[in-house]
């Protein structure tokens with residue numbers, strides 16, 4: 001990931017990152033391309049929230065692309081933070097790793113990767129102009145929706161996120177959460193479900 005994005009992660013969530021602030025290495029290295037900045041930002045936002053409010057001693061040790069999707073390895077998590085990370089991993093299967101736009105998981109000569117139409121031939125190490133502001137806005141919203149999902153569905157959250165929903169045009173919440181406007185749609189769906197439970 002480009003240093004400008006990693007720098008932002010270190011400034012906002014440095015206390016969560018294993019090597020930050022030590023003599024070994026001041027910046028945490030994310031082994032994925034910059035298009036996933038928003039997803040990583042969302043994941044760290046969620047973990048930070050659990051760390052602060054639920055007193056979990058979370059430390060992130062590795063952030064990488066694995067089998068085409070985003071994997072975040074950390075210690076000190078519990079079932080809820082693990083489920084939140086599982087949902088982020090699912091969402092990453094629909095976000096172009098190069099630019100942060102909507103993408104699809106594809107097999108490129110044996111390598112699985114998520115790419116949009118424009119970057120289907122781009123390898124993840126190639127630097128691509130990606131909108132930091134757009135990804136930051138998406139990441140912030142995504143963190144808040146996933147916290148809501150886990151709050152509402154608990155240990156069933158990941159199962160709910162991979163279930164197609166009529167209210168989302170037959171798509172799964174995990175697919176729809178790949179864009180900022182999609183996060184709004186899932187937010188509306190959650191509040192409707194919440195209302196119907198309370199009725």
Ligand SMILES: [Zn+2]
Pocket residue numbers: 096097098099100101103115116117118119
């Ligand atoms: Zn792209």
